[in-house]
Amino acid sequence: MPKHFNIPRAYRSDFIGEIKRRRASADTRKEDLSPTAIDLGPVCFHMARFFGFCYGVENAIEIAYRALEDNPGKRIFLLSEMIHNPHVNSDLLSRGVSFLQTAHGEQLIPFSELRSDDVIIVPAFGTTREIFEKLESLGINPQSYNATCPFVEKVWKRGRQLAQQGYTIVIHGKHTHEETRATFSQIRIDGPSVVVRDKAEAELLARYVRGELPDEQFFVDFAGRSSPGFRVPDDLRRLGVVNQTTMLAEETHEISQLMREAVVARFGVDAIEQHFADTRDTLCYATSENQRSMRALLESPADLAIVVGGYNSSNTSHLVELCEGKVPVFYVKDADEIHSREEIQHLDLHKGVVTTKSWLPQKDKVHILVSAGASCPDAMVEAVLSRVASLFPQSRPLQDGSRLAAAV
Ligand code: SF4
Missing domain, CATH: 3.40.1010.20 (4-hydroxy-3-methylbut-2-enyl diphosphate reductase, catalytic domain)
Structure with a gap:
């Protein structure tokens, strides 16, 4: 029985969750890597069998929000980004959490400013022995909210x-x-x-x-x-x-x-x-499953692929690399990057953030492969699907239960 984590509702998607539940119950041994087709008429999404939040990321999010709940009024610090997703990090910042270091280890707040009653969250990536020892020397228990996967x-x-x-x-x-x-x-x-x-x-x-x-x-x-x-x-x-x-x-x-x-x-x-x-x-099981699912997904003929995830997410960029040279791939951090039928902003791993025109082919039916990195919430994947579907006026609504039943 997979562990269920208590993470904010805003990160969940009933629609994506239902797809994942159905696939999991039909394939408990995780042997079937075939994609899930969501056919909305003029656009058909082919979803990777495994994508999105992994065990370590859900565990880290649960711990971070618990730290907030348990410690009203206290100063709460994250050693660095919680996970490589800008939306999750900025939500934590908006709730008063501060980062001690950047993702590359540059100090934002000196350790000397920490007090023994401060709360420190160790992110999913873990941290160095030196930092664990430093925190202990300051009278802070780094294990209290240690989210190391x-x-x-x-x-x-x-x-x-x-x-x-x-x-x-x-x-x-x-x-x-x-x-x-x-x-x-x-x-x-x-x-x-x-x-x-x-x-x-x-x-x-x-x-x-x-x-x-x-x-x-x-x-x-x-x-x-x-x-x-x-x-x-x-x-x-x-x-x-x-x-x-x-x-x-x-x-x-x-x-x-x-x-x-x-x-x-x-x-x-x-x-x-x-x-x-x-x-x-x-x-790691999740990295392996997501990458194997992406390879299986690429066996489906398609016009393009969309991969959703933070731009500094290593595992997301590897999913994009797998697509390169096989299908046009658009690496987006969220639905807002999909500006219109004519224009999309995305990360090109070789050129940086670019805007591409005429990214959707003019055809009666467009087939799109979809996956997401291990730090990408299901809600964000659903938002991307909804946004793309909205660009096809004849498309059926995404959350149409009967379509989901037929698709999965
Ligand atoms: S991808 Fe990283 S955080 Fe997720 S389960 Fe694997 S090791 Fe843990």
């Missing part, structure tokens, strides 16, 4: 276990992202670690593992992304790969393979068990 903590735990067993941890992530900074910090106390952003960086690291590049060059190539005191080549003898949970799961797998092959090239296949750890069990 259990799946992120699982990565920390496994990384630390392996580090204690003498493995170096290769973290697949963006080294400036809150979660990767936290994971790097949590692991490096127990052993060496190094962050690689993508396959290209993993290939470079593999060359050091195989001993193909001068050792000193490592500290240039991985400056700021390897733990203090890292030793080359000694710390590249036993490796385990974990990830920032929102990275492309397939890319993490490929990076893992690259590291494994490099270790085999250096020590031979017979020694693989002593030199390479199996860490497949640390991959």
Whole structure:
């Protein structure tokens, strides 16, 4: 039975919730990744089987709003953005919560201004050991409203276990992202670690593992992304790969393979068990489900795709990447970006925020693929569907129960 979180009604959508409930009860083993078609006549939406809020995000939202409820009159701070959704963050700000740091770790309010009776919310990405310790030294219990996702903590735990067993941890992530900074910090106390952003960086690291590049060059190539005191080549003898949970799961797998092959090239296949750890069990279920659903969705012929989520959301941008080159994709943060039939504002991952004209094809029936990042509320997805449907005067209403019954 999935856990039910107490999150504000404004984030829920009866319509989307009903689709998800029906799909879940018809496919309890989560094996059917086929999309859900919502046919409104001139426009048909093909919804990814899995999209939107994940366990960790709902858990974090529940904790943040509980912190507000439990502590009237107290100063409440979020270490940084709660999740990467601008609407959720701005709602918390409007209720009096303040951010201590930006998403990149720049200090907005000095720790020295905190008092022991302040309330601190640790976001879903978690935070560094240093910050946990800093808060404790100020007399603040960081565990009271610690919204670190259990799946992120699982990565920390496994990384630390392996580090204690003498493995170096290769973290697949963006080294400036809150979660990767936290994971790097949590692991490096127990052993060496190094962050690689993508396959290209993993290939470079593999060359050091195989001993193909001068050792000193490592500290240039991985400056700021390897733990203090890292030793080359000694710390590249036993490796385990974990990830920032929102990275492309397939890319993490490929990076893992690259590291494994490099270790085999250096020590031979017979020694693989002593030199390479199996860490497949640390991959986040939600990231994997949303990405696999997006791949399945792309098998449906369509005119375009819409992906909804905050612009700084790593997992949303990976859903968009999966679409690129296969179908025109529009990455919108909310329904307001859909200006008209003629014009849409959206994030192009290569150019920044752009406005595209004539984005909807002139056809009798337009097919649109739809997905959303793990930090995007269902209500926002419903608003996007309603907005697009409103651009087709002959469209049936979205919340038409009989259509939903036929569609799901
Ligand atoms: S994407 Fe996964 S790890 Fe990240 S918050 Fe959601 S459930 Fe947790």
